[in-house]
Amino acid sequence: xxxxxxxxxxxxxxxxxxxxxxxxxxxxxxxxxxxxxxxxxxxxxxxxxxxxxxxxxxxxxxxxxxxxxxxxxxxxxxxxxxxxxxxxxxxxxxxxxxxxxxxxxxxxxxxxxxxxxxxxxxxxxxxxxxxxxxxxxxxxxxxxxxxxxxxxxxxxxxxxxxxxxxxxxxxxxxxxxxxxxxxxxxxxxxxxxxxxxxxxxxxxxxxxxxxxxxxxxxxxxxxxxxxxxxxxxxxxxxxxxxxxxxxxxxxxxxxxxxxxxxxxxxxxxxxxxxxxxxxxxxxxxxxxxxxxxxxxxxxxxxxxxxxxxxxxxxxxxxxxxxxxxxxxxxxxxxxxxxxxxxxxxxxxxxxxxxxxxxxx
Ligand code: PMP
Numbered sequence: 001x002x003x004x005x006x007x008x009x010x011x012x013x014x015x016x017x018x019x020x021x022x023x024x025x026x027x028x029x030x031x032x033x034x035x036x037x038x039x040x041x042x043x044x045x046x047x048x049x050x051x052x053x054x055x056x057x058x059x060x061x062x063x064x065x066x067x068x069x070x071x072x073x074x075x076x077x078x079x080x081x082x083x084x085x086x087x088x089x090x091x092x093x094x095x096x097x098x099x100x101x102x103x104x105x106x107x108x109x110x111x112x113x114x115x116x117x118x119x120x121x122x123x124x125x126x127x128x129x130x131x132x133x134x135x136x137x138x139x140x141x142x143x144x145x146x147x148x149x150x151x152x153x154x155x156x157x158x159x160x161x162x163x164x165x166x167x168x169x170x171x172x173x174x175x176x177x178x179x180x181x182x183x184x185x186x187x188x189x190x191x192x193x194x195x196x197x198x199x200x201x202x203x204x205x206x207x208x209x210x211x212x213x214x215x216x217x218x219x220x221x222x223x224x225x226x227x228x229x230x231x232x233x234x235x236x237x238x239x240x241x242x243x244x245x246x247x248x249x250x251x252x253x254x255x256x257x258x259x260x261x262x263x264x265x266x267x268x269x270x271x272x273x274x275x276x277x278x279x280x281x282x283x284x285x286x287x288x289x290x291x292x293x294x295x296x297x298x299x300x301x302x303x304x305x306x307x308x309x310x311x312x313x314x315x316x317x318x319x320x321x322x323x324x325x326x327x328x329x330x331x332x333x334x335x336x337x338x339x340x341x342x343x344x345x346x347x348x349x350x351x352x353x354x355x356x357x358x359x360x
């Protein structure tokens with residue numbers, strides 16, 4: 001029997017989107033594929049709130065690949081400031097440490113966010129690039145990007161935001177916020193099949209492709225840019241083979257997102273998130289993220305003891321799949337509820353009844 005998937009991505013699928021990924025014998029040079037790509041590229045702009053002033057990319061790798069693709073835009077010796085609120089913010093260290101850049105991390109306690117004041121203060125030391133995470137999936141914390149960007153944007157020449165766990169479930173206006181690079185992955189809140197990531201880049205970011213590259217060949221946006229440009233004008237192209245079925249599914253997801261409208265989609269995520277938070281607190285459990293920083297897409301639930309793994313296991317037996325928690329400071333003391341993509345109120349109610357039974 002199918003479970004209700006309330007993991008942190010993929011999370012609550014849509015059968016129409018899933019079935020759309022089955023596309024027997026459609027080649028990547030076909031007009032069908034070029035059409036799906038063009039639709040997905042325009043959809044990426046829509047969900048991240050940018051105009052045609054931004055270049056759009058649909059890339060054949062998961063969110064981590066998109067993160068590492070950002071190295072296409074970095075220059076040797078640049079100073080990078082990262083504001084990390086948890087495990088996925090910290091993932092930048094694994095990436096940046098392999099490249100000839102200088103970096104510094106500001107880090108928060110689990111459930112909190114690095115403050116605008118701390119960022120403001122550290123920027124006085126002089127940086128070229130600023131990187132942060134919109135929704136930190138390990139804790140469910142949402143960074144106030146608009147506020148942060150106001151302090152950062154005139155003091156660096158590149159702002160990068162990891163929107164992997166936010167885009168499609170949170171309001172994003174990357175262009176108004178003057179964020180240069182915003183990206184997400186298909187399996188998260190846009191609710192398509194895993195296997196692609198979506199990235200939008202400002203003109204200021206694209207100018208950086210003119211410089212010498214230190215990015216890995218496959219992840220270098222220099223190689224993908226002409227392919228994307230072609231797709232948007234109806235011309236197929238090849239740099240490396242795209243996942244045809246995953247792109248078909250993404251294109252279908254974008255149709256459904258436009259039908260729903262981003263405003264309404266964000267409101268639906270808000271409603272579901274608040275039902276889950278209230279229900280969790282009524283059971284005497286604690287929401288890890290501080291009030292005011294709680295995301296629409298991920299709720300991390302803190303126990304006063306160990307045993308989160310057991311809760312996840314028993315919930316799975318009763319038909320709801322939650323996620324364990326990866327934060328090294330909390331380990332088995334917390335688990336996460338993903339509520340993104342196509343999640344509805346009824347899924348939240350089902351999740352809460354299973355949880356009530358399992359924790360009592
Ligand atoms: N960033 C964030 C905020 C994430 O939530 C994730 C995935 N959980 C990633 C990056 C990495 O994405 P992927 O697993 O698709 O490589």
